[in-house]
Amino acid sequence: MEKLLIVDGMALLFRHYFATAMNHHFMHNSDGVPTNGVQGFIRHVASAIKDSEADHVIVTWDMGATTFRNTISADYKAHRPAPPVELNPQFEMVQRLSEELGFFNIGVRNYEADDVIGTIAKQLEGEYRITVISGDRDLLQLLDDRVEIWLIKKGFTEYNKYDVNRFQEEYGIEPPQLIDVKAFMGDTSDGYPGVKGIGEKTALKFIQTYGSVDGTLQHKSQLPKGQQNKIDTFYDDLMISCKLAAIHTTVPLDLEHIRRAMPYTADIEKMCAICDSHELKVASSYLMKL
Numbered sequence: 001m002e003k004l005l006i007v008d009g010m011a012l013l014f015r016h017y018f019a020t021a022m023n024h025h026f027m028h029n030s031d032g033v034p035t036n037g038v039q040g041f042i043r044h045v046a047s048a049i050k051d052s053e054a055d056h057v058i059v060t061w062d063m064g065a066t067t068f069r070n071t072i073s074a075d076y077k078a079h080r081p082a083p084p085v086e087l088n089p090q091f092e093m094v095q096r097l098s099e100e101l102g103f104f105n106i107g108v109r110n111y112e113a114d115d116v117i118g119t120i121a122k123q124l125e126g127e128y129r130i131t132v133i134s135g136d137r138d139l140l141q142l143l144d145d146r147v148e149i150w151l152i153k154k155g156f157t158e159y160n161k162y163d164v165n166r167f168q169e170e171y172g173i174e175p176p177q178l179i180d181v182k183a184f185m186g187d188t189s190d191g192y193p194g195v196k197g198i199g200e201k202t203a204l205k206f207i208q209t210y211g212s213v214d215g216t217l218q219h220k221s222q223l224p225k226g227q228q229n230k231i232d233t234f235y236d237d238l239m240i241s242c243k244l245a246a247i248h249t250t251v252p253l254d255l256e257h258i259r260r261a262m263p264y265t266a267d268i269e270k271m272c273a274i275c276d277s278h279e280l281k282v283a284s285s286y287l288m289k290l
Contacts, residue, residue: 217231
């Protein structure tokens with residue numbers, strides 16, 4: 001079975017921007033435009049292709065600041081700070097370079113990159129062995145027999161690699177049940193509340209014991225009185241969080257077009273030439289060593 005690599009493009013861009021920006025290492029080109037995030041992105045994807053032995057490469061992108069989740073909750077990701085000015089010009093640059101390098105790029109307005117990843121993974125998992133690279137643990141809900149999630153850990157080659165077996169052993173639940181755990185505990189970085197006062201440990205125990213949010217609510221009388229009161233008080237937040245925690249796996253995509261367009265053949269010399277033409281010398285030097 002052929003191998004498909006799906007990359008969360010923004011996750012890589014942000015990670016490698018901040019990894020070098022903390023030392024004020026922005027790698028400006030001759031026009032004065034910073035390229036540190038772009039160069040890190042290229043180096044990481046190239047390494048991931050080698051590590052995963054990918055036959056096909058898809059890079060997913062967020063398309064705009066708002067999605068359908070903002071209609072569910074106005075607070076969703078509303079408090080995230082604006083990107084640094086040195087990063088702004090790299091958003092367009094990285095997507096243009098990603099296309100030039102031959103990766104299949106995709107983003108859908110009103111949906112997050114996670115939703116596109118989820119849709120592709122669920123609808124193509126019967127045809128490919130899929131590896132997803134991201135920094136977002138929410139993607140663990142997508143794990144399946146033919147879907148692995150590699151969470152970025154350090155540098156370009158170190159990951160927390162999850163398959164279904166590791167997830168089951170570590171969490172004691174099935175991957176889709178992570179949605180229910182996140183619904184109870186919330187996610188402050190994404191701006192949804194869950195049930196105030198219930199953290200990951202308690203939320204996980206609920207789902208291990210009762211199977212789901214609904215199952216927990218049906219057995220609420222068995223919980224300590226304090227937990228019952230918290231669930232009653234923040235019931236509406238719990239229901240909203242259920243919707244926000246779930247990755248949407250039915251994004252409208254032209255899967256036949258994706259199948260035709262995503263074949264990828266690694267050509268290091270061509271990739272280096274493209275990097276050199278855009279003054280991405282650090283990325284070019286890295287590619288030559290792969």
